[in-house]
Amino acid sequence: MNLMENITSRKNRIICHFRSVANDREYRCNCGEYVCDGLKTLREALNCGAELGCVLWKEKAGDVKLPDTVAQYTAPTDLFEYASPLKSSSGPVFTVKMPKRDGEFKLERAIVLENLQDPGNVGTVIRTANAFNIDAVILVGACADLYNSKTVRASMGAIFRQRVLTMSIQELDEFTQKQALPLFGAALSDKAANLRNIEIHRAAVAIGSEGRGLSKELLDICGGEIIIPMNPESESLNAAVAASVIMWEMSR
Numbered sequence: 726m727n728l729m730e731n732i733t734s735r736k737n738r739i740i741c742h743f744r745s746v747a748n749d750r751e752y753r754c755n756c757g758e759y760v761c762d763g764l765k766t767l768r769e770a771l772n773c774g775a776e777l778g779c780v781l782w783k784e785k786a787g788d789v790k791l792p793d794t795v796a797q798y799t800a801p802t803d804l805f806e807y808a809s810p811l812k813s814s815s816g817p818v819f820t821v822k823m824p825k826r827d828g829e830f831k832l833e834r835a836i837v838l839e840n841l842q843d844p845g846n847v848g849t850v851i852r853t854a855n856a857f858n859i860d861a862v863i864l865v866g867a868c869a870d871l872y873n874s875k876t877v878r879a880s881m882g883a884i885f886r887q888r889v890l891t892m893s894i895q896e897l898d899e900f901t902q903k904q905a906l907p908l909f910g911a912a913l914s915d916k917a918a919n920l921r922n923i924e925i926h927r928a929a930v931a932i933g934s935e936g937r938g939l940s941k942e943l944l945d946i947c948g949g950e951i952i953i954p955m956n957p958e959s960e961s962l963n964a965a966v967a968a969s970v971i972m973w974e975m976s977r
Contacts, residue, residue, distance in 0.1 A: 848879025
């Protein structure tokens with residue numbers, strides 16, 4: 726049976742822990758936990774077998790059966806909002822253990838994000854990748870932190886199910902070659918092939934930031950470039966939208 730502790734001070738170690746995990750990337754990495762929020766997300770985490778750290782409820786505990794190993798706490802609204810990374814959260818907030826990286830595995834489809842710094846976009850791509858059965862999302866360069874609270878929330882629970890890898894460009898090159906996986910780069914260039922005319926059912930496709938696109942270094946390791954056909958009056962697509970279109974095409 727879980728023991729329930731009511732927290733009454735901002736200096737309480739649990740309050741400090743939640744704030745540090747949410748706001749300090751180095752602390753988050755060192756303790757190997759990240760923060761999630763919401764009752765639906767908590768149930769999703771339990772259903773996916775995610776390893777929980779502790780749970781903080783607003784005012785009173787909810788009616789959710791948790792493993793006996795999970796510590797539970799309650800806090801008044803002001804303390805809860807102080808501890809929560811997202812002020813709109815109705816609760817609970819909880820920590821989840823970061824999963825260990827997989828060993829050997831085989832990929833058929835992967836979406837690569839380079840320097841995509843908006844956590845909402847990264848979380849949306851993770852959510853969409855899971856919906857379209859994409860084997861992995863690969864983060865390259867200065868992408869938003871996978872375990873940023875906004876990334877986690879935007880994934881809508883997909884972060885518990887979707888394989889996400891972090892690599893350098895060199896590691897990506899070696900990885901796709903080892904997997905014998907063709908790598909394409911989404912680019913606005915004259916030599917890019919129309920997405921409708923190229924086979925990407927088994928492939929990795931890289932997408933860059935909206936402002937700069939893919940770096941030359943990443944494009945240099947791609948076997949080809951692709952472009953999404955669209956109204957010529959439209960300048961570009963949001964990176965997450967472009968990724969969604971490509972992933973849908975990959976899954977057909």
